[in-house]
Amino acid sequence: xxxxxxxxxxxxxxxxLDLAGPAEAFRLANQALCxxxxxxxxxxRFIAASPGCASSVGLALxxxxxxxxxxxxxxxxxxxxxxxxxxxxxxxDSAALADALRLRRWLAAQGRALLDGGxxxxxxxxxxxxxxxxxxxxxxxxxxxxxxxxxxxxxxAPRAQVVDxxxxxxxxxxxxxxxxxxxxxxxxxxxxxxxxxxxxxGVAQVMVVYLRRGGNDPELSPxxxxxxxxxxxxxxxxxAICADPAADWSLARMAAAAHVTPRHLSRLFASHAGVTxxxxxxxxxxxxxxxxxxxxxxxxxxxxxxxxxxxxxxxxARRRHAV
Numbered sequence: 001x002x003x004x005x006x007x008x009x010x011x012x013x014x015x016x017l018d019l020a021g022p023a024e025a026f027r028l029a030n031q032a033l034c035x036x037x038x039x040x041x042x043x044x045r046f047i048a049a050s051p052g053c054a055s056s057v058g059l060a061l062x063x064x065x066x067x068x069x070x071x072x073x074x075x076x077x078x079x080x081x082x083x084x085x086x087x088x089x090x091x092x093d094s095a096a097l098a099d100a101l102r103l104r105r106w107l108a109a110q111g112r113a114l115l116d117g118g119x120x121x122x123x124x125x126x127x128x129x130x131x132x133x134x135x136x137x138x139x140x141x142x143x144x145x146x147x148x149x150x151x152x153x154x155x156x157a158p159r160a161q162v163v164d165x166x167x168x169x170x171x172x173x174x175x176x177x178x179x180x181x182x183x184x185x186x187x188x189x190x191x192x193x194x195x196x197x198x199x200x201x202g203v204a205q206v207m208v209v210y211l212r213r214g215g216n217d218p219e220l221s222p223x224x225x226x227x228x229x230x231x232x233x234x235x236x237x238x239x240a241i242c243a244d245p246a247a248d249w250s251l252a253r254m255a256a257a258a259h260v261t262p263r264h265l266s267r268l269f270a271s272h273a274g275v276t277x278x279x280x281x282x283x284x285x286x287x288x289x290x291x292x293x294x295x296x297x298x299x300x301x302x303x304x305x306x307x308x309x310x311x312x313x314x315x316x317a318r319r320r321h322a323v
Contacts (some may be wrong), residue, residue: 175190
């Protein structure tokens, strides 16, 4: 599977966290893949109408790639937010206005090609949704933005379905997120889709952020649940279980993976994860079995792949876990 071009579109006064947060998540995902002997999944490119501009905090951004004439059909184009004009701030000069007009015309063409092609993605963070609206790319689609900008987005895209109170919203190849740090949540969700939930959980752990899912997924995936802590020993055993749930995971083996005693591991799970080690293991195995069934495997094949001795044992575990 070749790397996807992730193009981050940079405008003057771009919100630095909108830009750096998702970019760092994708970089860490590549780093984790390389550590596992797998090829990188994301190729980061920073594009703009001019080779340099100032960010929202005044930091100068330079070496930006010019707007490409065409995008690969499977590219991801990410629109970051920009800060509002400050009181008394000088108006853009004619060159800046010309760049802005050229960027919007480019976005209208390239964004439409991605949305219509169905293989790529158009992504927006915070006020980046307003840029998509100005380019006419949100008509008839569900979308969201920063809570302070929801009314502005409704005005800019009256034919869009603007959704309140969501971290991010997917509508086919379009994905939009709420304000600023929600862009990291969106990036983690995309990493989980492409590289697996366990790898995304590892990235979230490194970035010291929580993992959330979309508005249509109110519950955490078991691969991502019970990870909202910072205890390295517990994360070690959780990573090991997620990587190989079918292994013979006795309490002693789990404790060895965490480099603690079995009794201390049970205390760690209770204090930091809120479940027992066995409950966590069963949740991961049930999730893996469900994934295998969704991929077309038989009940027996799914059970064995997830670490159950038979499909009957899988059914019993599912009933017990549901209680």
